[in-house]
Amino acid sequence: MALLARSTRMVSLTDAGQVYYQQCKELVIGLQQANERLSSQHIELSGTLRVSAAGAFAENHVAPALMAFAKQYPELTVEMDFNTRMVNFIEDGVDFAIRYGRLNDSGLVARKLVDRPMAAAASQQYLSQYGEPTHPNQLAQHSCIIANNDHWQFEKEGKPMSAIRVSGRWRSNNSNALLRACEKGLGIAIC
DSSP states (O other), X not given: XXXXXXXXXXXXXXXXXXXXXXXXXHHHHHHHHHHHHHHHSOOOOOEEEEEEOOHHHIIIIIHHHXXXXXXXXXXXXXXXXXXXXXXXXXXXXXXXXXXXXXXXXXXXXXOOOOOOOOOEEOOHHHHHHHOOOSSGGGGGGSEEEESSOSEXXXXXXTEEOOOEEOEEEEEOSOHXXXXXXXXXTSOEEEO
């Protein structure tokens, strides 16, 4: 069945082409209307959203954003677990987690949220007593304040160096406690 009639000067629709065009046009208009109706409807979310995040970033940015989100959807329950351990999404029933650092090769889907410059820091009291390291390798001989990882990664000219294994007398998964321990001279912390 021909939909177009062609002559040397013009192309026009045949009767069958005209019927086909009208039906397709109505389908497209119907699809556009359905999309507009769907996008104008308010989506109701319900159930429980389980989130794992820790540290000052989670307290100052993630939690307030989730509070605003929960306010928009009154049928939604939000459970926020402030921990630094690596979670198993299936076993722990976590919907998403926020962590910093490089993602180890895994099947997880990750999205970078922000750049977060890090630095090794110590109190003047600690440096006066134990000396100031001049290279990351020297951290292995110092008392380090450890959060969730005792292998610290540094970069030189934007390229990762070998991870340095550190140890120390103070370990905590709370960023405020780590900062206070650093201020009190208990060691060197990554901030």
